[in-house]
Amino acid sequence: MLEFQYKREKNNILISLKTDSTQFGTFHRIATIIYALKLDILSGELGTKRENGNEYTVDSFILQADENNLTQAAFQLGVMMDSLFSKNAKFEEILSKLQIQEPAVATFFKENPEFIFTDLSEKGETCLYLESSSGRGLLYYVSRILMENKIDIVSATIETDPKTGRAKDSFYLRTADGEMFASSPLAEKIRNQILAPIKTASN
Known part of the structure:
Protein backbone atom coordinates (compact mmCIF):
# COMPACT_ATOMS: atom_id res chain seq x y z
CA MET A 1 0.00 0.00 0.00
CA GLN A 99 22.73 3.87 -13.03
CA ILE A 100 23.57 5.63 -9.78
CA GLN A 101 26.90 7.44 -9.46
CA GLU A 102 28.32 7.57 -5.97
CA PRO A 103 28.32 11.06 -4.39
CA ALA A 104 31.57 12.83 -3.52
CA VAL A 105 31.21 11.72 0.09
CA ALA A 106 34.43 13.22 1.42
CA THR A 107 33.14 16.73 0.69
CA PHE A 108 30.32 16.27 3.23
CA PHE A 109 32.68 15.80 6.16
CA LYS A 110 35.61 18.16 5.56
CA GLU A 111 34.40 20.94 7.86
CA ASN A 112 34.01 19.79 11.48
CA PRO A 113 31.39 17.05 11.13
CA GLU A 114 29.56 16.01 14.30
CA PHE A 115 28.32 12.49 15.02
CA ILE A 116 26.76 12.19 18.46
CA PHE A 117 25.12 8.94 19.60
CA THR A 118 22.87 9.21 22.66
CA ASP A 119 20.71 6.50 24.22
CA LEU A 120 17.20 7.71 25.08
CA SER A 121 16.14 5.21 27.73
CA GLU A 122 12.62 6.62 28.03
CA LYS A 123 12.02 5.82 24.34
CA GLY A 124 14.25 2.77 24.06
CA GLU A 125 15.97 4.40 21.08
CA THR A 126 19.40 5.72 20.15
CA CYS A 127 19.58 9.23 18.73
CA LEU A 128 22.23 9.88 16.09
CA TYR A 129 22.75 13.62 15.65
CA LEU A 130 24.58 14.34 12.42
CA GLU A 131 25.85 17.80 11.52
CA SER A 132 27.98 18.29 8.44
CA SER A 133 28.21 20.08 5.13
CA SER A 134 25.05 19.32 3.19
CA GLY A 135 24.86 18.14 -0.37
CA ARG A 136 22.96 15.87 -2.70
CA GLY A 137 23.56 12.27 -1.73
CA LEU A 138 24.38 12.75 1.96
CA LEU A 139 21.25 11.00 3.21
CA TYR A 140 21.52 8.32 0.53
CA TYR A 141 25.02 7.55 1.80
CA VAL A 142 24.29 7.65 5.55
CA SER A 143 21.06 5.66 5.30
CA ARG A 144 22.83 2.95 3.29
CA ILE A 145 25.38 2.43 6.06
CA LEU A 146 22.61 2.25 8.66
CA MET A 147 20.76 -0.31 6.54
CA GLU A 148 23.89 -2.40 6.00
CA ASN A 149 24.32 -2.55 9.79
CA LYS A 150 20.67 -3.61 10.20
CA ILE A 151 19.76 -0.41 12.01
CA ASP A 152 16.07 0.51 11.96
CA ILE A 153 15.24 4.22 11.53
CA VAL A 154 12.18 4.63 13.75
CA SER A 155 11.86 8.35 13.04
CA ALA A 156 14.01 11.27 11.95
CA THR A 157 14.11 15.03 11.55
CA ILE A 158 16.07 16.39 8.60
CA GLU A 159 17.08 20.04 8.46
CA THR A 160 19.36 22.23 6.37
CA ASP A 161 20.43 25.49 8.00
CA PRO A 162 19.47 28.22 5.49
CA LYS A 163 22.31 30.51 6.64
CA THR A 164 25.22 28.09 6.83
CA GLY A 165 23.97 25.42 4.43
CA ARG A 166 24.90 22.75 6.97
CA ALA A 167 22.84 19.60 7.45
CA LYS A 168 21.52 19.15 10.99
CA ASP A 169 19.79 15.79 11.10
CA SER A 170 18.55 13.65 13.99
CA PHE A 171 17.85 9.95 13.51
CA TYR A 172 16.09 7.83 16.15
CA LEU A 173 17.34 4.28 15.83
CA ARG A 174 17.15 0.72 17.09
CA THR A 175 19.12 -2.42 16.28
CA ALA A 176 17.54 -5.42 14.59
CA ASP A 177 16.88 -6.76 18.10
CA GLY A 178 15.10 -3.56 19.10
CA GLU A 179 17.98 -2.39 21.32
CA MET A 180 19.76 0.89 21.94
CA PHE A 181 23.46 0.92 21.04
CA ALA A 182 25.12 4.29 21.77
CA SER A 183 27.55 2.74 24.27
CA SER A 184 28.26 -0.37 22.22
CA PRO A 185 31.04 -1.01 19.66
CA LEU A 186 28.36 -0.77 16.94
CA ALA A 187 28.13 3.02 17.32
CA GLU A 188 31.87 3.41 16.77
CA LYS A 189 31.75 1.00 13.84
CA ILE A 190 29.04 3.08 12.14
CA ARG A 191 30.92 6.32 12.83
CA ASN A 192 34.10 4.88 11.29
CA GLN A 193 32.24 3.61 8.22
CA ILE A 194 30.58 6.98 7.61
CA LEU A 195 33.86 8.89 7.96
CA ALA A 196 35.97 6.33 6.05
CA PRO A 197 36.18 8.47 2.85
CA ILE A 198 37.92 11.26 4.81
CA LYS A 199 40.47 8.88 6.28
CA THR A 200 41.07 7.30 2.87
CA ALA A 201 41.57 10.71 1.24
CA SER A 202 44.06 11.82 3.90
CA ASN A 203 46.27 8.71 3.55
Whole structure:
Protein backbone atom coordinates (compact mmCIF):
# COMPACT_ATOMS: atom_id res chain seq x y z
CA MET A 1 0.00 0.00 0.00
CA LEU A 2 1.27 3.44 -0.90
CA GLU A 3 -0.34 6.85 -0.53
CA PHE A 4 1.85 9.39 -2.33
CA GLN A 5 1.21 13.11 -2.79
CA TYR A 6 3.35 15.91 -4.16
CA LYS A 7 3.10 19.53 -5.14
CA ARG A 8 5.45 22.10 -6.58
CA GLU A 9 6.42 25.23 -4.72
CA LYS A 10 8.83 27.47 -6.65
CA ASN A 11 11.98 25.37 -7.16
CA ASN A 12 10.98 22.85 -4.53
CA ILE A 13 8.84 19.72 -4.53
CA LEU A 14 6.85 18.92 -1.39
CA ILE A 15 6.08 15.24 -1.02
CA SER A 16 4.34 13.07 1.53
CA LEU A 17 3.97 9.33 1.57
CA LYS A 18 2.39 6.68 3.72
CA THR A 19 3.16 3.01 3.26
CA ASP A 20 2.73 -0.24 5.13
CA SER A 21 6.28 -1.15 4.14
CA THR A 22 8.24 -0.73 7.39
CA GLN A 23 11.13 -3.14 6.89
CA PHE A 24 14.78 -2.24 7.42
CA GLY A 25 16.02 0.09 4.73
CA THR A 26 12.70 1.73 3.78
CA PHE A 27 14.17 5.22 4.12
CA HIS A 28 17.30 4.23 2.22
CA ARG A 29 15.15 3.08 -0.68
CA ILE A 30 13.32 6.42 -0.67
CA ALA A 31 16.59 8.39 -0.41
CA THR A 32 18.05 6.37 -3.29
CA ILE A 33 15.18 7.27 -5.62
CA ILE A 34 15.42 10.94 -4.64
CA TYR A 35 19.20 10.98 -5.19
CA ALA A 36 18.96 9.13 -8.51
CA LEU A 37 16.53 11.75 -9.83
CA LYS A 38 19.07 14.48 -9.01
CA LEU A 39 16.95 15.89 -6.19
CA ASP A 40 18.22 17.05 -2.81
CA ILE A 41 16.38 16.65 0.52
CA LEU A 42 16.31 20.06 2.22
CA SER A 43 14.17 19.02 5.17
CA GLY A 44 11.84 16.29 6.22
CA GLU A 45 10.14 14.24 8.89
CA LEU A 46 10.17 10.46 9.08
CA GLY A 47 7.91 8.55 11.37
CA THR A 48 6.22 5.26 12.13
CA LYS A 49 2.71 5.02 13.48
CA ARG A 50 0.20 2.30 14.29
CA GLU A 51 -3.38 2.35 13.01
CA ASN A 52 -5.94 -0.40 13.60
CA GLY A 53 -3.21 -2.82 14.60
CA ASN A 54 -1.09 -2.10 11.51
CA GLU A 55 2.22 -0.22 11.39
CA TYR A 56 2.85 2.42 8.73
CA THR A 57 5.79 4.53 7.61
CA VAL A 58 4.69 8.18 7.30
CA ASP A 59 7.21 10.59 5.76
CA SER A 60 7.24 14.11 4.34
CA PHE A 61 10.06 15.95 2.58
CA ILE A 62 10.89 19.24 0.91
CA LEU A 63 13.06 18.52 -2.11
CA GLN A 64 15.16 20.92 -4.15
CA ALA A 65 15.31 20.46 -7.89
CA ASP A 66 16.98 22.18 -10.79
CA GLU A 67 14.41 24.56 -12.32
CA ASN A 68 14.76 22.93 -15.75
CA ASN A 69 14.29 19.48 -14.22
CA LEU A 70 11.37 20.27 -11.90
CA THR A 71 8.34 19.04 -13.87
CA GLN A 72 10.01 15.89 -15.16
CA ALA A 73 11.50 15.08 -11.75
CA ALA A 74 8.14 15.42 -10.00
CA PHE A 75 6.52 13.05 -12.49
CA GLN A 76 9.35 10.52 -12.34
CA LEU A 77 9.29 10.63 -8.55
CA GLY A 78 5.67 9.49 -8.45
CA VAL A 79 6.31 6.69 -10.95
CA MET A 80 9.42 5.44 -9.13
CA MET A 81 7.81 5.54 -5.68
CA ASP A 82 4.90 3.52 -6.99
CA SER A 83 7.31 0.96 -8.44
CA LEU A 84 9.40 0.94 -5.28
CA PHE A 85 6.53 -0.02 -2.99
CA SER A 86 4.82 -2.42 -5.34
CA LYS A 87 4.44 -5.85 -3.76
CA ASN A 88 6.20 -7.39 -6.76
CA ALA A 89 9.05 -4.86 -6.90
CA LYS A 90 12.63 -5.92 -6.39
CA PHE A 91 14.73 -3.01 -5.22
CA GLU A 92 17.91 -4.42 -6.77
CA GLU A 93 16.26 -4.45 -10.20
CA ILE A 94 15.11 -0.86 -9.78
CA LEU A 95 18.65 0.14 -8.73
CA SER A 96 20.20 -1.50 -11.79
CA LYS A 97 18.06 0.70 -14.07
CA LEU A 98 18.97 3.94 -12.31
CA GLN A 99 22.73 3.87 -13.03
CA ILE A 100 23.57 5.63 -9.78
CA GLN A 101 26.90 7.44 -9.46
CA GLU A 102 28.32 7.57 -5.97
CA PRO A 103 28.32 11.06 -4.39
CA ALA A 104 31.57 12.83 -3.52
CA VAL A 105 31.21 11.72 0.09
CA ALA A 106 34.43 13.22 1.42
CA THR A 107 33.14 16.73 0.69
CA PHE A 108 30.32 16.27 3.23
CA PHE A 109 32.68 15.80 6.16
CA LYS A 110 35.61 18.16 5.56
CA GLU A 111 34.40 20.94 7.86
CA ASN A 112 34.01 19.79 11.48
CA PRO A 113 31.39 17.05 11.13
CA GLU A 114 29.56 16.01 14.30
CA PHE A 115 28.32 12.49 15.02
CA ILE A 116 26.76 12.19 18.46
CA PHE A 117 25.12 8.94 19.60
CA THR A 118 22.87 9.21 22.66
CA ASP A 119 20.71 6.50 24.22
CA LEU A 120 17.20 7.71 25.08
CA SER A 121 16.14 5.21 27.73
CA GLU A 122 12.62 6.62 28.03
CA LYS A 123 12.02 5.82 24.34
CA GLY A 124 14.25 2.77 24.06
CA GLU A 125 15.97 4.40 21.08
CA THR A 126 19.40 5.72 20.15
CA CYS A 127 19.58 9.23 18.73
CA LEU A 128 22.23 9.88 16.09
CA TYR A 129 22.75 13.62 15.65
CA LEU A 130 24.58 14.34 12.42
CA GLU A 131 25.85 17.80 11.52
CA SER A 132 27.98 18.29 8.44
CA SER A 133 28.21 20.08 5.13
CA SER A 134 25.05 19.32 3.19
CA GLY A 135 24.86 18.14 -0.37
CA ARG A 136 22.96 15.87 -2.70
CA GLY A 137 23.56 12.27 -1.73
CA LEU A 138 24.38 12.75 1.96
CA LEU A 139 21.25 11.00 3.21
CA TYR A 140 21.52 8.32 0.53
CA TYR A 141 25.02 7.55 1.80
CA VAL A 142 24.29 7.65 5.55
CA SER A 143 21.06 5.66 5.30
CA ARG A 144 22.83 2.95 3.29
CA ILE A 145 25.38 2.43 6.06
CA LEU A 146 22.61 2.25 8.66
CA MET A 147 20.76 -0.31 6.54
CA GLU A 148 23.89 -2.40 6.00
CA ASN A 149 24.32 -2.55 9.79
CA LYS A 150 20.67 -3.61 10.20
CA ILE A 151 19.76 -0.41 12.01
CA ASP A 152 16.07 0.51 11.96
CA ILE A 153 15.24 4.22 11.53
CA VAL A 154 12.18 4.63 13.75
CA SER A 155 11.86 8.35 13.04
CA ALA A 156 14.01 11.27 11.95
CA THR A 157 14.11 15.03 11.55
CA ILE A 158 16.07 16.39 8.60
CA GLU A 159 17.08 20.04 8.46
CA THR A 160 19.36 22.23 6.37
CA ASP A 161 20.43 25.49 8.00
CA PRO A 162 19.47 28.22 5.49
CA LYS A 163 22.31 30.51 6.64
CA THR A 164 25.22 28.09 6.83
CA GLY A 165 23.97 25.42 4.43
CA ARG A 166 24.90 22.75 6.97
CA ALA A 167 22.84 19.60 7.45
CA LYS A 168 21.52 19.15 10.99
CA ASP A 169 19.79 15.79 11.10
CA SER A 170 18.55 13.65 13.99
CA PHE A 171 17.85 9.95 13.51
CA TYR A 172 16.09 7.83 16.15
CA LEU A 173 17.34 4.28 15.83
CA ARG A 174 17.15 0.72 17.09
CA THR A 175 19.12 -2.42 16.28
CA ALA A 176 17.54 -5.42 14.59
CA ASP A 177 16.88 -6.76 18.10
CA GLY A 178 15.10 -3.56 19.10
CA GLU A 179 17.98 -2.39 21.32
CA MET A 180 19.76 0.89 21.94
CA PHE A 181 23.46 0.92 21.04
CA ALA A 182 25.12 4.29 21.77
CA SER A 183 27.55 2.74 24.27
CA SER A 184 28.26 -0.37 22.22
CA PRO A 185 31.04 -1.01 19.66
CA LEU A 186 28.36 -0.77 16.94
CA ALA A 187 28.13 3.02 17.32
CA GLU A 188 31.87 3.41 16.77
CA LYS A 189 31.75 1.00 13.84
CA ILE A 190 29.04 3.08 12.14
CA ARG A 191 30.92 6.32 12.83
CA ASN A 192 34.10 4.88 11.29
CA GLN A 193 32.24 3.61 8.22
CA ILE A 194 30.58 6.98 7.61
CA LEU A 195 33.86 8.89 7.96
CA ALA A 196 35.97 6.33 6.05
CA PRO A 197 36.18 8.47 2.85
CA ILE A 198 37.92 11.26 4.81
CA LYS A 199 40.47 8.88 6.28
CA THR A 200 41.07 7.30 2.87
CA ALA A 201 41.57 10.71 1.24
CA SER A 202 44.06 11.82 3.90
CA ASN A 203 46.27 8.71 3.55
